Amino acid sequence: MTNNPNKVTFYESPPRISEWRRFWRVFLQRKLVIIGLMILLILVITAIFAPWLASYDPYRGDPYDALAQPSAKHLLGTDIQGRDTLSRLIYGARMVFIVGFVTTGFAATVGVTLGIIAGYYKGITNMIIMRIMDALMGFPMIILALMLAAILGGGIQNVIIALSVAMIPGYARILHGLTLSIKENDYILAQEAMGSSGRRIMFTHILPNSLPVMIVLITLQLGTLILAEAGLSFLGVGIKPPGAAWGAMVADGYKYLTTNPVLSFAPGFAIMLVVFAFNLVGDGLRDALDPRLRGLL
Amino acid sequence: MAVIIVILVTIMVFSAMRLLPGDPLEIFIGQSAGMGQMTEDVKEQLRHEYGLDKSPVIQYFDWIGGVLRGDLGRSITYRDSVGTLMAERFPITLHIGLVAFVLGNIIGIAMGIIAALRRGSWMDSLVTMLSYIGISIPVFWLGFLLMYVFGFHLKWLPISGYVSPFDDFWLSTKHIIMPVICIMITGLAVIARQTRSSVLEVSQQDYVRTAWSKGLPERAVVAKHILKNSLIPVVTLLGIGIGIIFGGSVLVEQVFAIPGIGRLLVTSVFQQDYVVVQSGVLVISFIVIMSNLIVDISYAWLDPRIRYG
Numbered sequence: 001m002t003n004n005p006n007k008v009t010f011y012e013s014p015p016r017i018s019e020w021r022r023f024w025r026v027f028l029q030r031k032l033v034i035i036g037l038m039i040l041l042i043l044v045i046t047a048i049f050a051p052w053l054a055s056y057d058p059y060r061g062d063p064y065d066a067l068a069q070p071s072a073k074h075l076l077g078t079d080i081q082g083r084d085t086l087s088r089l090i091y092g093a094r095m096v097f098i099v100g101f102v103t104t105g106f107a108a109t110v111g112v113t114l115g116i117i118a119g120y121y122k123g124i125t126n127m128i129i130m131r132i133m134d135a136l137m138g139f140p141m142i143i144l145a146l147m148l149a150a151i152l153g154g155g156i157q158n159v160i161i162a163l164s165v166a167m168i169p170g171y172a173r174i175l176h177g178l179t180l181s182i183k184e185n186d187y188i189l190a191q192e193a194m195g196s197s198g199r200r201i202m203f204t205h206i207l208p209n210s211l212p213v214m215i216v217l218i219t220l221q222l223g224t225l226i227l228a229e230a231g232l233s234f235l236g237v238g239i240k241p242p243g244a245a246w247g248a249m250v251a252d253g254y255k256y257l258t259t260n261p262v263l264s265f266a267p268g269f270a271i272m273l274v275v276f277a278f279n280l281v282g283d284g285l286r287d288a289l290d291p292r293l294r295g296l297l
Numbered sequence: 298m299a300v301i302i303v304i305l306v307t308i309m310v311f312s313a314m315r316l317l318p319g320d321p322l323e324i325f326i327g328q329s330a331g332m333g334q335m336t337e338d339v340k341e342q343l344r345h346e347y348g349l350d351k352s353p354v355i356q357y358f359d360w361i362g363g364v365l366r367g368d369l370g371r372s373i374t375y376r377d378s379v380g381t382l383m384a385e386r387f388p389i390t391l392h393i394g395l396v397a398f399v400l401g402n403i404i405g406i407a408m409g410i411i412a413a414l415r416r417g418s419w420m421d422s423l424v425t426m427l428s429y430i431g432i433s434i435p436v437f438w439l440g441f442l443l444m445y446v447f448g449f450h451l452k453w454l455p456i457s458g459y460v461s462p463f464d465d466f467w468l469s470t471k472h473i474i475m476p477v478i479c480i481m482i483t484g485l486a487v488i489a490r491q492t493r494s495s496v497l498e499v500s501q502q503d504y505v506r507t508a509w510s511k512g513l514p515e516r517a518v519v520a521k522h523i524l525k526n527s528l529i530p531v532v533t534l535l536g537i538g539i540g541i542i543f544g545g546s547v548l549v550e551q552v553f554a555i556p557g558i559g560r561l562l563v564t565s566v567f568q569q570d571y572v573v574v575q576s577g578v579l580v581i582s583f584i585v586i587m588s589n590l591i592v593d594i595s596y597a598w599l600d601p602r603i604r605y606g
Contacts (some may be wrong), residue, residue: 038361092483121571131298131301131302131305132305134302134305134458135302135306135309136584137304138302138303138306138583138585138586138589139306139578139581139582139585140540140541140543140544140547140581140585141540142547142548143543143544143562143578143581145546146547146562146563146566147310147313147314147566147574147578148313150566150567151314151316152336152571153314223433223492224431227433227435230435230437231435231436231437231548233546233547233550234435234437234551235547235551235563236567236568245436247437250435250437250441252440254441255449257441257444257445257449258449261445263442264438264441264444265438265445268435268442269436269438270432270439271435272433272434272435272438273433275432275434275435276430276433276435278431279429279432279433280429
């Protein structure tokens with residue numbers, strides 16, 4: 001036990017500095033958070049400027065140049081159809097963003113609404129919503145998404161729907177718990193005493209007060225989501241060819257593991273890097289937004 | 298409560314499988330060579346054999362009734378009972394899953410404790426870094442990496458397949474090393490992170506300070522005061538771990554060509570063999586829900602604040 005327990009300082013009340021300043025100080029103080037933000041920034045730039053950054057068409061290859069080893073011409077080599085791996089990776093970054101943000105948008109909106117409603121109205125509403133969420137959570141996420149994707153068929157919009165449904169219960173459960181605790185506050189009681197409607201209390205008081213938790217949750221869930229999307233593409237129910245999904249690229253490259261390992265290593269590494277970045281930033285946000293750490297950090 | 302959830306799960310799985318595009322029978326006929334010119338009468342007979350001519354509600358109760366009697370239905374593709382198919386594959390997934398579960402939890406808890414007790418040291422940084430990688434790595438890609446290094450290059454381990462430990466224990470162990478690593482990595486990382494933060498939190502409690510100040514040796518403080526209290530929240534994660542293992546088995550069994558339940562599910566989804574999918578998913582979610590229930594109960598039992606509260 002090298003950690004000295006007496007080192008912790010307790011304040012009677014938090015020091016009076018602006019919440020924003022404290023947030024940025026704690027958030028940007030960490031090297032890991034900066035690394036995460038930089039990875040994400042690079043990814044955003046890559047996705048936006050893909051046509052300018054990629055030197056080859058990601059969908060059409062040169063059959064005479066199939067399965068080329070990494071060289072100055074093709075930095076990461078080419079696949080069986082002669083398509084440039086680096087260009088496909090660059091275009092794949094767009095896929096990550098489209099699927100990531102649209103899915104999170106859907107899942108968070110529905111999940112948060114259901115969670116707050118279930119937490120605010122106890123009784124039968126709570127019971128129905130939360131039991132359905134529990135049942136959805138009984139499926140391992142990838143199995144649920146696989147089943148849904150099989151029902152809907154592949155394609156980007158169906159992958160988004162399948163993943164959204166699979167992600168909803170996570171948001172609902174956390175927001176349900178959070179609503180229960182926010183509801184205990186006196187300001188909610190005051191609102192009720194003033195005769196505010198349930199809807200008004202839920203959306204103008206409970207929702208803003210749960211924002212910090214939501215932001216952290218969304219960032220961390222984006223990582224999980226990208227892994228799940230990659231898993232679906234790997235199994236072959238994800239984005240249909242010729243779309244450049246990183247997970248599918250890993251699966252396609254597998255056949256040439258002995259001769260062209262980079263075909264499968266490069267996209268897998270890209271997936272890991274992005275998920276890693278979201279996790280770093282999410283953890284940083286959590287520590288910076290956690291009111292319990294106020295005064296300690 | 299768990300019963301209601303399981304019933305909801307059965308309804309969801311059942312209706313989901315009915316929404317699959319296409320008639321399962323037509324697909325089966327289309328897939329089997331030489332059966333293309335089947336007459337309507339034979340089709341009708343097959344339809345009757347699989348109960349597809351009845352209304353969905355009756356089909357649902359037929360299915361549930363069968364499940365309760367231990368009859369999981371008959372696979373359309375394999376023309377075999379789902380019970381038999383599962384009985385062949387389940388022990389394989391269970392073997393790998395159990396080894397991964399036990400190893401992952403032990404290593405994860407140990408890593409978390411070491412990181413927290415030596416906070417700020419290189420060991421802490423290493424554990425933190427490894428657990429970040431563990432939660433970020435796509436498990437199927439890790440599988441390929443391991444396969445490439447230990448299978449193709451070093452030729453230490455067989456790259457695919459499965460051998461029962463009762464036939465050849467050592468060969469079987471060699472076969473499952475890579476799959477076990479892939480399946481346990483996520484759970485291990487999650488457990489290590491939770492253990493680390495919960496040990497750190499407990500170390501700051503007043504009763505730990507009291508234990509130090511009355512001059513107890515480090516071993517006693519750590520084992521009796523810190524660990525006992527900090528592992529309670531870790532227990533909640535064990536239930537989640539079961540889900541991660543089954544989810545992981547879907548991907549990992551595909552990578553290493555292991556004939557387990559995960560691979561059966563994936564193939565059946567593609568062949569639209571809905572009887573297999575609905576019963577397989579039901580069995581998995583039943584196990585996940587039951588393990589969460591056990592975790593909830595043991596949580597209350599382990600934490601005196603809840604037990605007496």
